[in-house]
Amino acid sequence: MAVELGRAPLAAPRASVPLWSRVYGFGSIYAKTIRDSRLAFVIMAGLLGAILFAGGAAFGSAYHTAEARRELDSLVATLPPALKGLYGNPVNVETLGGSLWWKYGPWSALFAGLWSILALSATLGAEVRQGSLEFVASAPLGRRRIAVEKLAAHLTVVVGVMAILALATWATGALFGSLPGDAIPPSAAIGFAIWVGLMGLAFGSVAFALAPFVGRAPAAAAAGALMAAGYLVNGYRSTVPAFSGAADLTPFGWTAGHLPLAGLYDWRSLVPVALLAAVLLAGGVEAFARRDLGITAAIRTPGLPAATLGLRSPLDRAFGELLPAALAWGLGIGIYGLVVAAASRSFADEMRRSPDTLNTFRAVFPGYDFASAGGFLQLVFVQLGFIVAGFAAATLVAG
Amino acid sequence: MTAIIETQQLTKFYGSQRGIVDLDLTVEQGEVFGFLGPNGAGKTTTIRLLLDLIRPTRGRAFVFGIDTIADPVAIHRRVGYLPGEFALYDRLTGGQTLEYFANLRGGVDRAYQRALIERFDLDPSRKFREYSKGNKQKVGLVAALQHRPELLLLDEPTAGLDPLVQQTFFAVLREAVAEGGTVFLSSHILSEVEKTCDRVAIIRDGRLVRIDRVDALRDLAHHQVELRFAGPVPAAEFERLPGVSDVRAEDHVLRLRVVGSIAPVVQAAARFEILDFLSREPTLEETFLAEYGQQAVAVAGHGR
Numbered sequence: 001m002a003v004e005l006g007r008a009p010l011a012a013p014r015a016s017v018p019l020w021s022r023v024y025g026f027g028s029i030y031a032k033t034i035r036d037s038r039l040a041f042v043i044m045a046g047l048l049g050a051i052l053f054a055g056g057a058a059f060g061s062a063y064h065t066a067e068a069r070r071e072l073d074s075l076v077a078t079l080p081p082a083l084k085g086l087y088g089n090p091v092n093v094e095t096l097g098g099s100l101w102w103k104y105g106p107w108s109a110l111f112a113g114l115w116s117i118l119a120l121s122a123t124l125g126a127e128v129r130q131g132s133l134e135f136v137a138s139a140p141l142g143r144r145r146i147a148v149e150k151l152a153a154h155l156t157v158v159v160g161v162m163a164i165l166a167l168a169t170w171a172t173g174a175l176f177g178s179l180p181g182d183a184i185p186p187s188a189a190i191g192f193a194i195w196v197g198l199m200g201l202a203f204g205s206v207a208f209a210l211a212p213f214v215g216r217a218p219a220a221a222a223a224g225a226l227m228a229a230g231y232l233v234n235g236y237r238s239t240v241p242a243f244s245g246a247a248d249l250t251p252f253g254w255t256a257g258h259l260p261l262a263g264l265y266d267w268r269s270l271v272p273v274a275l276l277a278a279v280l281l282a283g284g285v286e287a288f289a290r291r292d293l294g295i296t297a298a299i300r301t302p303g304l305p306a307a308t309l310g311l312r313s314p315l316d317r318a319f320g321e322l323l324p325a326a327l328a329w330g331l332g333i334g335i336y337g338l339v340v341a342a343a344s345r346s347f348a349d350e351m352r353r354s355p356d357t358l359n360t361f362r363a364v365f366p367g368y369d370f371a372s373a374g375g376f377l378q379l380v381f382v383q384l385g386f387i388v389a390g391f392a393a394a395t396l397v398a399g
Numbered sequence: 400m401t402a403i404i405e406t407q408q409l410t411k412f413y414g415s416q417r418g419i420v421d422l423d424l425t426v427e428q429g430e431v432f433g434f435l436g437p438n439g440a441g442k443t444t445t446i447r448l449l450l451d452l453i454r455p456t457r458g459r460a461f462v463f464g465i466d467t468i469a470d471p472v473a474i475h476r477r478v479g480y481l482p483g484e485f486a487l488y489d490r491l492t493g494g495q496t497l498e499y500f501a502n503l504r505g506g507v508d509r510a511y512q513r514a515l516i517e518r519f520d521l522d523p524s525r526k527f528r529e530y531s532k533g534n535k536q537k538v539g540l541v542a543a544l545q546h547r548p549e550l551l552l553l554d555e556p557t558a559g560l561d562p563l564v565q566q567t568f569f570a571v572l573r574e575a576v577a578e579g580g581t582v583f584l585s586s587h588i589l590s591e592v593e594k595t596c597d598r599v600a601i602i603r604d605g606r607l608v609r610i611d612r613v614d615a616l617r618d619l620a621h622h623q624v625e626l627r628f629a630g631p632v633p634a635a636e637f638e639r640l641p642g643v644s645d646v647r648a649e650d651h652v653l654r655l656r657v658v659g660s661i662a663p664v665v666q667a668a669a670r671f672e673i674l675d676f677l678s679r680e681p682t683l684e685e686t687f688l689a690e691y692g693q694q695a696v697a698v699a700g701h702g703r
Contacts, residue, residue, distance in 0.1 A: 017502045026491075026499040131485035135542055138450050139503040140476035292453035295413060 029136065029146055033123065033153030044115055045161045048108050048196070049168035052100060059099050060176030069094040069179065075351075076102070085236035086339055091262040096173060096182035101261035105192065106252075108165070109199035110231060116158065116204025117223045120284075123150045123208075125216030128294040143289040151208070151281060158197050166193035169261070184261060191260030191267070198273045202251045203227040205280035212287040215296040251276065333388070344373035351376065401428040403550055403581045404449060408458035411444050418444040419605040421458065426583055426598075431576055433596030433613070434585040441605040442585040443483050446552050449583075450480060462550065476504075479548030481539050483555045483585070487527050493538045494523030500542045512545040518567050532559035544571060551575060551582045557591055569595055622661055626653045626668055627675035636667055 021027030024034050063069050073094040084090070088106045092098030124147060127133035136146060166189040173184025203223050210219035230250030237247040247253040251273045257266040304327075310320025351358050352371045362370065369375040404426035411418035419441035426432045436442050447453045449460055451471035460467045462474045487496050497516070501507035516523055519537040527535065536559045543551060551572070557565050572582055572595065586592050592599055593613055600610040626632075632648040637655055640663045645656040651674075657664055661678060668676060 017505070021502065026495055027502045029503070032499060130487075131482055132487050134452065134480070134482040134485055135487070135500055135539075136503065137452055138475050138478065138480040139500065140472045140505075141503060142472045293447070295453060 029141070029149035030153045030156075033150050034156060037119070037153060037157045040115065040119065041157050041160055044112070045164040048111065048161065048165045051104055051108070052165070052168050052172050055100055055104050056096060056172030056176040059096055060178055060182075063099075064178045066179060072099070075353075078353075085232070085239055086336075088235055089238070091259050091264065092181075093262075094181075095179075095262070096177050097184045097188060097261035097263065098259075100169070100172065100184075101192070101259055105196075105259070105261060106231065106235075108196045109252075110227065112158075112161075112196045112200030113203040113227045114224065116154070116200040117207045117220050117227070119154055120151075120204040121207035121211045121216045121220040121223065123154060124288055125211045125219070129216065133293065137293055143293075144285055147285040147288040151285065154204075155201075158201060162193040162197040165196060166190045169193065187265075188260040188263070191258070191265060194270060195255060195258055195260070198270055198277065199251055199255070201277040201281075202273050203230075205277040205284065208284035209280040209287065210284075212284065212291050213297055214299055218299050218301075329388075341373075341377060344376045348373045348376050402426070402461075403428050403430075403463060404432075404583060405461045405464075406445075406449075406458065407460070409445070409448060409455055409460050410457045411441075411448055411453065412456045417441075417605045418456075419448075419602070422602075422605075422607055424600055424607060424610060426581060428581050429576055429579060430598060431572060431582040431584060431596045433592035433599035434583060434602065435587065435589065435592050435599050436585075436602035437587060440602045442587075442602060443554055444605075445602070446480075446554050446583070446585060449552060450475065450478065477549040479543035479546065479551045481543040481551075481553045481556050483558075485539060487535070487538060489528035490526065492524055492526050493521060493530065493534070496527060496538055497523065497541055497545065501545055504546045507546045511547065512541065515541045515544055515571070518571065519564060520567075533561060533564065536560055537564065540568065544575070547575075547578075547580075549580055551580065551584075553582065553584045555586060556584060557586075557588065565591075622657045623679045624655050624657055624661065624664055625675075625677040625679075626655075626673060627651055628653065629672040629674055633671060636670075637664065640664060640667060 017027040022031055025031050026035075063072055076090040076093045079087075079090070088102060090098070090102045093102050124133065127136065133146075137143060166186075169192055170184055170186055170189035173182060173189070177183050203226065206226055207219045207223035210222055213219075214222070230247075230252050233243045234247040234250055234252035234256065237243045237253070254272050255266065255269045257264060258269050304324060308320055308323055310316030310318070310323075348371055358370055362368070368378055402425045404424070406422050406424050409422040410420050422441075422445060434442050434445065444453070448455055449462055449467060451467045451474070454468060463477060465473050467474060488499075491499070494516075497512060501509075501512060519541060521534060521537045521541065525534075527538065530538065536556075540556065543553065557568060560568060572584075576582060584592070584596065596613055598610065598612050601608050628651045630651070632651060632653045634646055634648045634653060637643055637653065638646045642657050642659040643655050643664065644658070645654075647654045655664070657678075665676075
């Protein structure tokens, strides 16, 4: 259907962009990025808030007596080094806040980090890859502004998620605290949320800074590896003294004394984390502005044998396509399993020495013998399922 | 005439890989300028350099007299760009996508936007992922045209468009030029350039090999001549004529290629009994093939 319609007069009315559309919608890059992040916002806020809330509820019902708390404290104090390295050092775990921190604090930071890594490596990189950024970059905006608007949108969403996390943490203390010392003051909830947000941004900023040079996937992989290595090196620094030097270089090491839910504050330790994030984010903006759009350095990575490409049939090809990711996931889960399995015997021995805790676990998971290494492994791998689901959700929302 | 685009020894290397080398060209206001070349010749590289999406290794480029590196935003304000390969936002409709780009530019006349949508017969209510290749291309075209740019940089603009929509597209281009606009159109489709463009530059292996008016290119090119004789074919009489080559005799028919004036061939033919004399002006495609070889016009994919 061709309609003969000449160009409208140049004096025709021009639409202006409503203010709300500049904040949310299609009125600006910022607004569209906020709109694109709405699912990630719901998932991350829901996930982090729900974990804290559910964890607090479970703690409140399982450890509502002083005796049960003491048992928990002694159980945790005797945990094998392998588990302490994985979960972090327990501090004041006999309180609701301390227990929440120990069980969920570092993992919340890791989730936030994973989200920021995926989001910040993709916010420009994915658009470059699909070609839509060619249109955006040819608009009269300037590349710095494009990057800053994208970044500002992610920071806005992070602030929103952390506000909900702080609220959920405070509410958890108010609703499920049953003994003196269980209340979580607003300062602790806010301090915790700020720490989670900054840790996420610190590692996300690594991905953001690297993406213009190496592309989305390698940048995300490098930032993810740094985050995981930083967490483990810091976690095992007391077990492996050789890690101490490296641990001091990580944001986990810098903020080791900031455990607000456990009642320990070190606000100043957050400053270098914030500075690191700011410097790297600024570097990423500048790299995006100065470098050729979409031209990245080719990084040689070890490849799988040609036979595994799966060229013989669609089924083979599907396997070939998924194999590298499956191997990477398998390797990660395998390392996790190795650490946990190494600790299982010690944990089972401790479990036997704490009948109340053992009974609590048996009430929640009837039919499992947690006093044996096998039963403990079963419990841990249920948790692993949640972690894998969380990673998968974060991957999904980040596109 | 005002130069809208001017490049001076514009060169781009991607590491050791060649993009374009020492490109010198000028595009005047009101021109439809064709940029023709095979895959990998450097067409897209040139356009991306003009928009400062990539930076030159050496040399300079000016658009509207503005150095592309010095103030790309001022250039972008006056340019409409259609990339050669793109995907837009799968979860947005065509209408939302166009609204977004209109908002980024500001000052888009919505009536003109609607007119373009109507002319290209685009359904703006469908999600981008649901569009066919041609409809996706239409969204890109409307995005490039909707702000009435002074300069259109179009990389393979008719890819995926059906012939009817192509006609609409060419009509819109003509209107843009009639209003004082300029068009820089990269293509590997020779007939498209021949029909649309005033001048054409031919690029191969990153280097400009020819730049001229479309008419001049054709005139300067060869004629295909076919002579049908009543008797035996006197091939030797024609082989030694100036400008004659590719002489082939078959039964009573002589086919030959003539570069330059055809008069010597006519005079030679007059000495024999001729049953038929055919001289055909070549298409640009044939000129291109003759000049630059078959390998230069592989037509799958896009030039980079």
